[in-house]
Amino acid sequence: MSELSPSPARTLLSDQAMIQMEGIHKWYGAFHVLKDINLTVRKGERIVVCGPSGSGKSTTIRCINRLEEYQRGRIVVDGQELSNDVKQIERIRREVGMVFQHFNLFPHLTVLENCVLAPIWVRKLPRKQAEDIAMQYLERVKIPEQAGKYPGQLSGGQQQRVAIARSLCMNPKIMLFDEPTSALDPEMIKEVLDTMVALAEDGMTMICVTHEMGFAKTVAHRVIFMDGGEIIEQNPPEEFFTNPQSDRTKLFLSQILHH
Amino acid sequence: MAEIRVSRPGSQPPSNTVGTFGWLRRNLFSSPLNAALTILALYLLYSALPPLLRWAFLDATWSGDDREACATNGGACWAFIRVHFDQFMYGFYPSDQRWRVNATVLLLIFGAAPLFVRTVPNKIKIRLGLGLLAIYPIFAFALLTGGAIGLPAVDTSQWGGLLLTLVIAGVGMTAALPLGVLLALGRRSQMPAIQTLCVTFIEFWRGVPLITVLFMSSVMLPLFLPAGTNFDKLLRALIGVTLFQAAYMAEVVRGGLQAIPKGQTEAAAALGLGYWKTMGLIVLPQALKLVIPGIVNTLIALFKDTSLVLIIGLFDLMNIVHNATTNPEWLGFSTEGYVFAAIVYWLFCFGMSRYSQHLEKRLHTGHKR
Numbered sequence: 001m002s003e004l005s006p007s008p009a010r011t012l013l014s015d016q017a018m019i020q021m022e023g024i025h026k027w028y029g030a031f032h033v034l035k036d037i038n039l040t041v042r043k044g045e046r047i048v049v050c051g052p053s054g055s056g057k058s059t060t061i062r063c064i065n066r067l068e069e070y071q072r073g074r075i076v077v078d079g080q081e082l083s084n085d086v087k088q089i090e091r092i093r094r095e096v097g098m099v100f101q102h103f104n105l106f107p108h109l110t111v112l113e114n115c116v117l118a119p120i121w122v123r124k125l126p127r128k129q130a131e132d133i134a135m136q137y138l139e140r141v142k143i144p145e146q147a148g149k150y151p152g153q154l155s156g157g158q159q160q161r162v163a164i165a166r167s168l169c170m171n172p173k174i175m176l177f178d179e180p181t182s183a184l185d186p187e188m189i190k191e192v193l194d195t196m197v198a199l200a201e202d203g204m205t206m207i208c209v210t211h212e213m214g215f216a217k218t219v220a221h222r223v224i225f226m227d228g229g230e231i232i233e234q235n236p237p238e239e240f241f242t243n244p245q246s247d248r249t250k251l252f253l254s255q256i257l258h259h
Numbered sequence: 260m261a262e263i264r265v266s267r268p269g270s271q272p273p274s275n276t277v278g279t280f281g282w283l284r285r286n287l288f289s290s291p292l293n294a295a296l297t298i299l300a301l302y303l304l305y306s307a308l309p310p311l312l313r314w315a316f317l318d319a320t321w322s323g324d325d326r327e328a329c330a331t332n333g334g335a336c337w338a339f340i341r342v343h344f345d346q347f348m349y350g351f352y353p354s355d356q357r358w359r360v361n362a363t364v365l366l367l368i369f370g371a372a373p374l375f376v377r378t379v380p381n382k383i384k385i386r387l388g389l390g391l392l393a394i395y396p397i398f399a400f401a402l403l404t405g406g407a408i409g410l411p412a413v414d415t416s417q418w419g420g421l422l423l424t425l426v427i428a429g430v431g432m433t434a435a436l437p438l439g440v441l442l443a444l445g446r447r448s449q450m451p452a453i454q455t456l457c458v459t460f461i462e463f464w465r466g467v468p469l470i471t472v473l474f475m476s477s478v479m480l481p482l483f484l485p486a487g488t489n490f491d492k493l494l495r496a497l498i499g500v501t502l503f504q505a506a507y508m509a510e511v512v513r514g515g516l517q518a519i520p521k522g523q524t525e526a527a528a529a530l531g532l533g534y535w536k537t538m539g540l541i542v543l544p545q546a547l548k549l550v551i552p553g554i555v556n557t558l559i560a561l562f563k564d565t566s567l568v569l570i571i572g573l574f575d576l577m578n579i580v581h582n583a584t585t586n587p588e589w590l591g592f593s594t595e596g597y598v599f600a601a602i603v604y605w606l607f608c609f610g611m612s613r614y615s616q617h618l619e620k621r622l623h624t625g626h627k628r
């Protein structure tokens with residue numbers, strides 16, 4: 001497992017809830033994907049979600065910015081409740097950054113254009129200001145020199161860092177990561193994880209679906225284990241890794257730690 | 260560490276794979292069948308080309324004012340084209356008003372020129388393009404029809420020749436593309452009403468031949484309109500051609516839309532972009548670029564299909580050439596006429612095809628993942 005930078009301090013969290021998911025149920029046709037998901041994420045809290053393939057991890061975090069609909073339950077993000085109102089959804093999405101497994105950069109735009117697009121068209125920032133902000137974030141993810149290139153000219157790790165910078169340019173309050181490193185070659189995983197650790201150090205509220213247990217140990221306040229569309233177990237990492245409660249968690253951990 | 264590379268004789272490519280000889284060998288004589296086909300092709304060229312050249316150039320008559328001039332040489336009678344040239348270009352547009360047509364064309368050329376200059380920033384190009392799209396048609400219409408600002412009125416029934424062909428093609432292209440894009444988006448819409456509407460529209464227009472559309476527009480449309488409404492014949496043709504090609508365009512564009520991975524719209528949505536911004540900034544630029552060949556194919560088809568308006572009695576390039584060949588004073592020169600028409604159509608279509616190839620290369624940011 002890749003060696004990570006020292007752990008960001010797990011300071012006391014405020015009581016303010018950033019995300020509240022209450023009794024979320026979702027069906028694909030007759031298939032019950034999410035079964036009564038309840039989750040409260042506090043401001044500055046970092047959560048790692050893990051679980052076997054098909055357990056509903058992606059679906060869960062994609063409900064938070066309404067990339068997926070759900071049939072029952074309610075979600076409140078930063079005090080605003082998700083509804084069917086398109087404007088309301090867009091308002092919430094502005095505050096929630098998302099990083100995808102396959103980066104999903106816009107291939108027809110340069111790195112810089114990728115980063116300034118949403119600030120200009122959604123936040124209505126002047127181009128100059130948006131570019132300054134973008135360069136600042138590209139520096140933070142350590143690729144300012146690639147600003148003029150197209151995504152296709154970058155390595156996977158670089159692309160994922162651009163994707164992170166692109167999200168940060170919107171100055172979101174929450175960042176969602178859906179297996180950000182699982183499409184990457186091993187030597188690129190570290191550079192992306194380091195970027196995420198740095199983000200954690202700044203106190204960003206994060207939910208991260210990942211199987212990088214080293215990352216979970218150093219960064220997460222809480223690790224959530226999902227299986228079959230349910231949250232089976234959630235605990236601080238020390239507890240979660242040393243003393244798993246359910247058999248399914250034990251099985252999963254033994255598989256993931258010993259391969 | 261450095262390894263010194265010495266070029267050895269053995270590292271040269273064998274002589275029979277390079278140079279002219281190598282090229283011939285590789286491309287024309289790589290196998291017995293290939294060699295036989297090459298020889299057959301050469302023979303066909305040998306037997307067809309000299310007579311053609313003799314007819315078109317050596318024995319051709321280039322000048323003269325009547326058919327007598329062409330009686331002696333036996334080759335092509337290009338004098339026929341020369342005499343009718345203005346008619347082929349302008350139709351029955353009054354001679355003393357033809358400067359208006361020239362002015363309209365020149366204006367477009369100069370107005371649109373910056374769009375094709377590489378050094379002009381994209382932002383200006385987009386503004387200019389949209390501006391032209393909004394203003395130019397009104398201006399061109401006013402200038403060509405006249406009847407105001409001191410210009411004598413010229414009825415659209417007097418328009419003809421290449422002018423008419425270009426008007427129909429130009430209007431058809433500029434209207435069919437955006438309409439096609441909207442139809443394609445509508446067909447993929449989540450809203451059932453819009454989707455049904457678009458599917459019905461597309462399938463209706465794709466299911467009927469253009470000739471039928473044109474016939475219907477001249478025969479049936481008046482039945483639905485209040486009696487006495489004079490619905491311009493040209494306008495009817497324009498609407499028919501546009502809607503017909505828009506349906507095809509929609510399917511081409513839809514192909515492009517389908518090729519864009521779902522991740523692109525998801526990423527845009529996650530950034531807070533709405534539907535129209537996602538389509539306009541993310542999906543369409545990629546989708547349209549992908550289907551440039553298909554779009555140009557449709558535009559070329561549209562250009563050539565304009566010749567069908569002869570069916571409703573409009574004198575486009577094709578019809579006016581056809582008309583000239585039936586002129587009793589110039590009987591017997593239909594070959595020259597149709598060859599001329601074919602060359603003009605070909606020049607325009609080939610131009611479009613080349614431009615699209617150039618565009619494709621320029622827009623290639625490639626390296627897709």
Ligand SMILES: Nc1ncnc2c1ncn2[C@@H]1O[C@H](COP(=O)(O)OP(=O)(O)OP(=O)(O)O)[C@@H](O)[C@H]1O
Nearest residue numbers: 028031033051052053054055056057058059060179
């Ligand atoms: N569009 C869909 N239609 C039907 N079923 C779907 C759809 N998308 C996902 N599913 C199913 O929903 C379940 C949960 O999917 P999800 O992508 O959330 O899993 P995951 O935990 O993220 O898995 P992975 O680790 O493989 O990414 C899976 O069983 C999947 O087959």
Ligand SMILES: [Mg+2]
Nearest residue numbers: 057058059179
């Ligand atoms: Mg997943």
